[in-house]
Amino acid sequence: MKTLIKIAWRNIWRNKLRSLVVICSIILGIWAGIFINGFSYGLNRQRTLEAIQSNLSHIQIHDTAWSQDPNIANQLQQSASILRALEDNPQVKAFSSRMLLNGIVASANGNGGAQITGIEPATENRLTGLAEKITEGDFLADKKNKILLGKALADKLKARIGSKVVVTFTDREGVIISGAFKVAGIYRGTSSQIEQLKVYVRQQDLQKLLSENIAPHEIALLTSSLETVEPVQQELQRQFPDYTIQSWDELSPELGYADEIMGTMLYLIIGIIMLALSFGIVNTMLMAVLERRKELGMLMAVGMSKRRVFSMILLETLMLSLCGGPLGILLGFLTIWYTGSTGIDLSVFAEGLQSFGISSVIYPSIETSFYFGTGLLVVVMALLSSLYPARRALKLNPIEAIRTI
């Protein structure tokens, strides 16, 4: 076997240029595959994390009736106990309560449907970092009847900082309630849909407009990591069995599906690249076999078994692929590692990306297991690519070695 390996290795380098072209194509193919996958995975992961950070949070708590009927009446009556429980849970990083009312926001220049979100500014900022998303004006301060509009809605209403807008919604009895608010700030959301939909006011200002005291409709929280979401959710469900407590992937199943689909897609992409590469390898090895007809025939004539001839071609293909494969994986790893820490700035396309809920700087990343999976695919590709050339080698007639003058 040692000599067979030695012969196979030396055979690869008989035509250096041809082998180097194949090796380079394997390196580039695998590198490109890993990078595209890292980019897509990073993009998706970022989209998920941003959706969690800015909008969904890890867990949301609602009244059980809320999911069927998001009505003002379906409040979290035990919100005070829930907030205390969250305060005491060391795995909860941040939380905030929200009043959610559907209504209309109107200015002198237009109007639009909106979800009026009554927040506690300090806790909301800790949870979602809302203050950092203000691009014009200020975050909600102590002054009463201030409102935050999304950039898209502000543009639609032609509202500026200090503009007056009227917020209209209905109370539990269906009585229409209106209130005037001054635009304190304009925020940029993860998507233009969010910017159109969500406006933020202080809970106490909403409370004053309503004739009765209402409890929050939603409590959102972040846990210490994605891994602690499930245990915290289970703990809360045990403590508050009458409420609906949902994790981010239950609230937005498409994000969870995207993660699952991405996992399959990553292997599909690299599989397609490998398939394309394997044609190049088959072609090269076939050339190598046909060029060496005499030599292979001689080997069989002098007593080299078909099994050994087959193994030799198989080894040559495997070595050729294994010269390029690990280098491609290493190059891919280094690229992902570097761009994963510096990020890839796509601000040129930022507008387009924002409508999909993606920020302009992408941090490619990939799970470690993917590198091992790719390595395994290289070996499988090499073995499959070697079958046809090796079979052709077996069909050679030893007489050819003697007959050829």
Add this chain to the structure above:
Amino acid sequence: MAVIETHNLERTYQDGNQVIRAVDGIDLQIQEGEFTAIVGPSGSGKTTLLNLIGGLDKPTSGEVIIAGTPIHELSDNAMIDFRLKHIGFVFQAYNLIPVLTAAENVEFIMLLQKKSKEERRQRSHQLLEAVGLGDRLTKRPGELSGGQQQRVAVARALASRPSFVLADEPTANLDSHSTANLLDIMARLNEEEHMTFVFATHDQRVIDRAKRVVTVEDGKIKSDESLDR
């Protein structure tokens, strides 16, 4: 003792509607230690006969018995194994493995026979010394002249301690000096080690050194002459 025996050996090919009788009922016996040249014009059937004797081709009918074994009855895989153990080949185009050194080329056959590393090393060095290439052990075929490459091929053919060596036009690509040198080596191995050599050739220089000349024409033995040399 006969190392090679053929009985009523026939090999025919179909060429369109025409049947070509490349070997047509040859009965031949070659004894151990012979130095035999099979001669004849191109297309006479001498190479086909050599292929049949070497187990590289199967007869249409008749028998080939090598060292007591009817090889025409062997399966393909058993035939490869038989060739490895009993037959040494020297080809016109040398056909050495270009990526191996002279010593490695000789050792390769013994490696296929699963001989120990030490035995392989000793015998390859001894054989290369015998063919006058003791100082070229680590040279690859590309670094050797045609004559030197053919001498490596002879050493390789002898490495497996075969029953006999088949050489198909071994001198066709060599100059006079290399041919004389190669034939000297083969003749010496024949005399000293009693190694049987069978050549298919039309090179007069080989014929002049052969102790037996079998002339083949139209697939039949036209003459069979033993010469006292």
